[in-house]
Amino acid sequence: MRKRLLSLLFVSALFGGALAPVYAADVETNPAIAEVATAPLALNSADAEALSRELVGIGPAKAQAIVDYRTEHGPFTSVDELLEVKGIGAATLEKNRARLVLN
Structure with missing residues (x-):
């Protein structure tokens, strides 16, 4: 999987991002690739929409929770504190x- 990700990144860079739609599809179907491809999200300042959009397995209701x-x-003092949120x-x-x- 890492080999495929590196290949996609190399080829995308080589062709100036021309393969970005293929890469985006891979991100949507493979959470492990999405984990590498997404910049970190600030847990203490992100709104529900951003949480829902950026986190795997977090829909609008859990994001609002x-x-x-x-x-x-x-503010959260640790990422582990998310376990205190019902449904996570x-x-x-x-x-x-x-x-x-x-943050």
């Missing part, structure tokens, strides 16, 4: 750990 938790309890388990956290930063 994250924002509500943050409003009620204050260890598997979802691990899929998104590399995508999140505290």
